[in-house]
Amino acid sequence: MSEAAPTAPAILRLPFTGRWLTQNSPANRVPSHGTDLFGTAYAIDFVAVDAHGRSGPPGWRSLLSTEAPEIFHGFGVSVLAPASGTVVSVHDGEPDHQARRSQPALLAYALTQRGRVRQGPNAIAGNSVVIALEPEGPFVLLAHLACGSVEAVPGARVRAGVRIGACGNSGNSTEPHVHLQVTDSMDWGTCRGLPVAFLHPGGGAGPWLPRNGEVFDAG
Numbered sequence: 638m639s640e641a642a643p644t645a646p647a648i649l650r651l652p653f654t655g656r657w658l659t660q661n662s663p664a665n666r667v668p669s670h671g672t673d674l675f676g677t678a679y680a681i682d683f684v685a686v687d688a689h690g691r692s693g694p695p696g697w698r699s700l701l702s703t704e705a706p707e708i709f710h711g712f713g714v715s716v717l718a719p720a721s722g723t724v725v726s727v728h729d730g731e732p733d734h735q736a737r738r739s740q741p742a743l744l745a746y747a748l749t750q751r752g753r754v755r756q757g758p759n760a761i762a763g764n765s766v767v768i769a770l771e772p773e774g775p776f777v778l779l780a781h782l783a784c785g786s787v788e789a790v791p792g793a794r795v796r797a798g799v800r801i802g803a804c805g806n807s808g809n810s811t812e813p814h815v816h817l818q819v820t821d822s823m824d825w826g827t828c829r830g831l832p833v834a835f836l837h838p839g840g841g842a843g844p845w846l847p848r849n850g851e852v853f854d855a856g
Contacts, residue, residue: 646832647819649719650797651855657683659847678830680818685711703735706806711813714804718795726767729787731807758825763808766801780816781808
């Protein structure tokens with residue numbers, strides 16, 4: 638059972654522009670990814686899509702096999718700092734592996750999940766950047782970045798909206814997407830996930846948290 642949420646979420650900017658689909662949203666359930674492991678209780682995923690809501694072009698491979706990550710709309714799209722803060726951790730060099738939309742490929746991938754968990758946080762997050770909003774946190778993690786794309790430098794101050802990398806398919810990812818979470822520490826074995834909300838891209842009043850399946854234009 639997940640612990641009670643703090644009263645106020647961290648309010649962030651969306652870390653990208655363009656059209657995106659929401660997946661694994663804490664607006665639908667907590668823990669959003671089915672576990673509290675690695676501080677993911679309130680994590681949220683975003684997949685870039687086209688005007689038809691597709692993350693990549695259809696084809697026989699999307700039904701029966703794996704696909705190259707480069708064909709997906711999100712691959713290589715700039716990932717931006719969602720808030721101003723200090724870069725406290727970067728990880729790069731993890732490969733962008735084949736994407737999986739087909740049921741056979743997804744099933745085979747699910748069978749290897751425990752092995753990735755045993756390898757630790759980098760095997761799950763892949764290429765990533767962590768930004769401290771204040772010296773003692775909270776900490777914002779952006780994960781599954783493209784190999785070789787990380788531009789953030791540990792110890793550097795970044796402003797909200799500055800490019801820190803590109804969307805990829807590294808780590809525990811079935812297709813290119815952006816994973817974002819906020820935690821109270823960087824001890825990934827014991828950290829506590831914290832709630833998050835976003836400034837509405839349409840300028841709406843108050844914090845906003847998209848639900849699973851919601852497609853929106855981030856500007």
